Amino acid sequence: MTIVIVGAGPGGLALARVLHVHGIESAVYERETSRNARGQGGMLDIHSGQRALREAGLLDEFFAIARGEGQDMRLLEPDGTLLLQEDTPDDAPLLRPEVDRADLRDLLLDSLPAGTVRWGHAFESADNGVVQFANGSHTTYDLLVGADGAQSRVRPLVTDACPAHTGQNVVEVGIPDIDRTHPDLAAMVGRGTYWVMGKGTSLAAQRNGDGRVRIGISFYNTPEDWFAKSGIPLDDPAAARARLIELLPGWDARFTALIEACDDTVARRSMTTLPIGLTWPSKPDVTLLGDAAHLMPAVGEGANQALLDGAALGLALAAHRDDYPAAIKEYDNEMFDRTGKAARMSAGMQELLRSPDAARKLLEFFQPS
Template sequence: MKIAIVGAGPGGLALARVLHVHGVEAVVYERESSRDARGQGGMLDIHSGQQALREAGLMAEFLAIARGEGQDMRLLEPDGTLLLQEDTPDDAPLVRPEVDRADLRDLLLDSLPEGVVRWGRAFESAGDGLLHFADGSSAEYDLLVGADGAQSRVRALVTDARPAHIGQNAVEVGIPDIDRTHPELAAMVGRGTYWVLGDGKSLAAQRNGDGRVRIGVSFYHTGEDWFATSGIPFDDPAAARARLIELLPGWHPRITALIEACDDTVVPRSFFTLPVGLTWPSRPDVTVLGDAAHLMPAVGEGVNMALLDGARLGLALAAHPDDFPAAVEEYESEMFERTAAVARKSADMKEMLMSPDAARRLLAFFQPG
């Protein structure tokens, strides 16, 4: 029986690894040309996803790359008022450690036998047991698993649902080697996340494992076409930084100094979600996981759900090696219930972040009573 996984992100790789641990073969098809074809993004907050890494037999390796100090947090209002500072003791348990996305992906890739991941295979379509790729090649499958992210092509085989814009657009910038280049800003940000919220906007600065501070400036209650009218000249990094600061009137210069110190990588990002509680009639030969199945607001849950999806589907397939339809139905039933609850909480968190008094509400969330 041939299992084809489309997408070499955390969820697809976790599935391949759990299957490998249980002696079940699978092939992962990835559109990128190699593991180093592009940057993999920033830090990930891994909490419930640790259970999946245990099932994959990779907890020791994960703990070796996890950053406990990444759990530190500083919460501020735009005028510079510090509302909360949490510094993680060195001996604190790794309940929600941060890990560099690239390091996690490398960990999962290195845990798989050579040849399991087929690079440069951009999925185009599937039917009658054949996958078709953009380069004209094809491959057979008995079960197709879409782990191909927010803009999944496999998703269309199980549901007509499409992601909808959530009223949030962000600009991603960053400061490389901050401890050496801007030690005063490094001390201000701290070891984890530096979070400023207010006026329908937010700035989140986060330490990466390579010494870079990754900064996301979000604008809430904005439409899908907001970048076209924002006046941010993305082809001119210096002017883009200046415009970003203009869009934060009244923010303390100590905070906007983070934007002034950024390099020339300026990336626009729009945010979308799938309907909360999305389900579909189970199919015996196709299913999806991760963002392809339940795209949520970016509040730290997506990758954890993807890892759990991969592990749970892998365990179901290993338990029913001769009955893929039963395995898929078992996986989807559990996944629908688990992720719907998390998606509802994520949507509530998104509404909190978009509120006029977001910082104070978030303070109450972290320190109830």
């Protein structure tokens, strides 16, 4: 069997690694030109995904790069009221440690035989067991796995479902080397996640392993074209920071100081999801994993489910070496059930964040009576 994996994210690489552990070869085709072609984003909270890393034989290596202190959390209201502060003891178990996306990707990449990942191959089409890439090359497959993210180009081979806007738009900014450049703000944010929850808005500041604090300012209950009407000049960082502060009237000066201290990296994200509980009739030669299969609200489940998908598919293929269609059907059914539950939970959390009293509801979530 020739197994072709499209996408070198956590899920696709976890699948390739578990297959390798069981002596099964695969090839991963990635549109990026190299592992360092672009930044990989911020931190990931890896909890249930640790099971997948155990199956991949990488759990100890993961713990070596994970940040236990990243489990710290502070929750505040826009007027500065501190609702919750959780500081992780140094000897606390690594139940939900944070890890840099790039570090996790490097861990998975370095665990694979040289040449497993084929860089610079953007998927274009697939038909009759042949994949065409945008660079003009092609390859044959017996099994094609779409691990190519939210805007998956493999997904249409199994379903016509498309991501829909959730009503959340996010502006991402950040402060590099915060301990040296702004030690007062560094002390305020702490070692983990710093959340300010307002009515229809939130600010989430998170310490990254490289010393940068990554800040996401979310606007809930907003239309898909909100950025066009927001008055945020994304091509003018200083003016964008000023406009963001205008959009947070009445917020404590400590929070707007975080925005004022940010560098000129400004990005926008319009959040989308696939339908909760999405399924499709199992096919013997194509399946999906990760965001390609079950894009859900970004509340900490996506990467974990992608890792679990990769491990589950790899184990199913190893268990049914002479009957891959049976392996795909077994994997699809398990994945549909598991990720459907995760998607429903994530949607519930998204509704909580959209509510007018999100801060108090979050407090009740983290500290149930």
